[in-house]
Amino acid sequence: MQATTLNKDLSTFAADEAEILQAITGPLEDQGYAVANIGDISPDTLLSIAYFFGEVIPIGRGNDHITVIHTTSNVGSKNVPLHNDKSYWRIPPKYLILYCRESSGFENNHMHVSDIHGAFEKLSEEEKQSLIDKNLDIFHPSNRSSGKLKGKLVNYLNGDVFYRLRSDTIEKDWEAFNHWDQLVIDNLIEVPFNPGTLLIMDNWKFAHGRRLTSVETGYSRTINRVLIM
Template sequence: MNDLLNFRELSTRGWTAVDASAARIGLAQAVEQLAGTLGRPVPLRGRRLVQELRPTPSERAHPRSLSMLFGEGAFPLHIDTAHWPVPCRYVVMACASADGHAARTSLLPIGRLTLTRDEQSMLHTTVFRVRSGRHSFFATVASRERSFIRFDPGCMEPTCSSGPHVMSLLSSNRWASSLEEIDWEPGVIVVVDNWRVLHGRDAAAGIESESRTLLRVLVQ
């Protein structure tokens, strides 16, 4: 799988896609193998390394997940593991099953945003409480002391009046014309630089969960 990964595109664009439909190994093995070429694959919440993602109603979702907050509706733009002190560097996602109605994934590279100087300043100075159980902490979206963006409306709570405005600065509605959309097809693997690219999901309400199953591995 390593020879199929476009490292240059990943570095410059912030994400890249690989067609593994013809791979001689299973998709889960291909995802794990590809993730291992990028760094150290890590589990989330003690779960297995390769996780299955399906649109899930709120009442059946994990209590600390976007699925609990938004159910089968659209997911806001975010990074994965924003509640970690240092979020995972890469997210590797693969499509195990999808049909013509499967919810798309939206990508927004932070470096392409046209923000005013005041808006950029707000990303560096507006403080949020990042919920992580007993290990919750305070942080800003951006900082000159680190190279990653921290943003997830699901676990970050504003602590001041500018907080809601900062949330709106990175909303999918504001950047609808700049979003890059992934129409999932079985066998497609997408690698996202989680430090530089936000991702979200179209609404999946009314769609059978079996119509969209993704496999995901987080990489440190």
């Protein structure tokens, strides 16, 4: 894993913020993602932590720096395929923070993450080259009429690499991609994601998703998402 580039000194943070950062920066550098149970924090604290890693990207109609994602039995009651966020942008966010604010009705509340880059490195040289060479129409996963980006799955930028992985928007008859996608699935990591849990990952190299296999009627979950460049 390439070392994380930090843009602030821990001495500039409040004691509780510095403690959280100390808990997540090491694992993030070593393995590409980090998870910590940090308890209840304010939106301002969440943003302060996020700005340690780079520039927070405001998105949405209100240009909000924190996106609130609310999942209930009526909305989003399905599996979400492994993906990295905003893979249909020309340059996706470098880091992704997910913070669980509220959850009820889950027997096993978790998030799934997987190492896209590690899976790519396990492919044959021929398969890697097939993925590197091919140009694709990259669509928004939930609105194909919103336009498309002609892009690549494997992208090189300033000595680093980023990937676009969203199996539900990419053709299914491509042997090299199917092998890569299967390796990503086979190396799934189940992360406990209860209220007060913060998950940060390298969005260029890691995918995430959910499988709603253990829920009760009337479940709900509220997540705060922050995108960082």
